[in-house]
Amino acid sequence: MAKGMELYVQPFLPKRIRRLKDIAYNFWFSWNPDAVELLSSLDHPLWRRVRHNPVEFLREVSQHKLDEASKDQRSYLVQYNKVLAAFDHYMAEQQIRWYTHHFGNHRRDELIAYFCAEYGVHESLPIYSGGLGVLAGDHCKSADDLGLPFVAVGLLYRHGYFTQKIDAQGNQIAEYIDNDFDLIPVQRVIDKEGRPLIISIDVAGQDVYVNVWKVNIGRVSLYLLDADTELNKEKDRLITYQLYVGDRQMRLSQEIILGMGGVRALKAMEMNPAVWHVNEGHPILVGLERIRSMVKEEGLSFYEALEIVRATTVFTTHTPVLAGHDTFSLELIDQYFKLYWQEVGLSRNEFISLGLEDTNAFNLTRLAFKLANFVNAVSAVHCETTSKQWEHLWSGVPLEENPIIYITDGIHAFSWIAPPMADLFDRYLGPEWHSELPEVEFWKKVDEIPDDIYWGIRQDIKRRMIGVVRANLKRQRVRNGLSLTEIREAEDIFDPEILTIGFARRFATYKRADLIFKDLTRL
Secondary structure, three states: OOOOOOOOOOOOOOHHHOOHHHHHOEHHHHHOHHHHHHHHOOOHHHHHHOOOOHHHHHHHOOHHHHHHHHHOOOOHHHHHHHHHHHHHHHHOOOOOOHHHHHHOHHHOOOOEEEEOOOEOOOOOOOEOOOHHHHHHHHHHHHHHHHOOOEEEEEEOOOOEOOEEEEOOOOOEEEEOOOOOHHHOOOEEOEOOOOOEOEEEEEEOOEEEEEEEEEEEEOOEEEEEEEOOOOOOOHHHHOOOOEOOOOOHHHHHHHHHHHHHHHHHHHHHOOOOOOEEEEEOOOOOHHHHHHHHHHHHHHOOOHHHHHHHHHHOEEEEOOOOOHHHOOEEEHHHHHHHHHHHHHHOOOOHHHHHHOOEOOOOEEEHHHHHHHHOOEEEEOOHHHHHHHHHHOHHHHOOOOHHHOOEEEOOOOOOHHHHOOHHHHHHHHHHHOHHHHHOOOOOOHHHHHHHOOHHHHHHHHHHHHHHHHHHHHHHHHHHHHHOOOOHHHHHHOOOOOOOOOOOOOOOOOOOHHHOHHHHHHOOOOO
């Protein structure tokens, strides 16, 4: 019997609107409502069905609708031209942004490399779990708005983090979705010979081969590494399947690929960053790979290379509880790093001392403090907590004098300000508010917005959010086979006039949910 073959025919983009692909493969669209509307207006139900994924959307939208849009001179093409003009203006090299305004062009080659285990850029790229990833995604977007010479590195997970579902008893069900890399906004990096770029890295004495993918976030490039290639053994292909695995060997393998492999990937693309920013401890092995490169290629000693790495590394720590820091048994460190310490001329004890904690385990956060000269917490209170946690590293130094500083987490405003609120700011503050975000004096102008108008828009946005929550809850109850009465109750849950606080995914104690009750009189 002849074997069956699956044939997939995708729509063809008419020449007049062929640059929809440029928009689909650049997350600039995600913070530009006009670009979202340009895509979604072709087929709103399909846009919702593919979870706002522009690449999958353009693969699934009907040829008829594309053809009709390409001929719609009065409406669609007017919007198309407007969006493309805005996109091209934003991407233009000659546009003067914050970085160029303050530092000129003479420092454009001082590249900043940013490493993180997860990136929450958009729901169509599901490689994030929560706040750390969302922050990293916002860092990339904000770096682009500011015009920083900036490149980011992460991992491309086949399954990513689980999708959370709730059953009829209120229990969590973890569902892993297989990411088809052909259907998300990522593209393979091509080397000078025109072949897909593949790097290799030693993981516990075994060469592991890694694909390199590129994500466009405006003018910023995010490079993602993935070990799911036929060049690897089956067990090694699984390394980049899941975000935050519990297995310690798999976790350490991931962090070797992210940190050490990330350095090699940038080198293969002929990038030589001046600053290396490590967001949380997972990618800190960046520093060890840089040291190895300097020892082998430049003839430096380990400690000479260490000083260079320290002077050019920034480490941001987020974890407020000791149990949240990555630690590994010394047996595992022996297995994975014996060859490394021999290569760089260290004894086992010298290497282990870089990350050894009292628990007789190797702690990546402690290693990060050794490899980075610039360390920041993410708020004033968090800085105090972190300083107390790690005060033993600076024996005899007062807490307020240790090198840890704080930089309060921010957001990428244009990703989070709802379009109706942005329109309100345009009307009362003028379009210049886009470039005045950091200016405190400028934002005093919000007092000129009538309270009733401001509050009305805020409540409209809240009602829309509650509508989405109700619809999701209704679908959940239908899926779980609840009664018709319980399903209908979902249509009335939550009152827009009542203060409502929600927790996404998990209710961690260190989030201090009870903080709101500390001042009952004010509440």
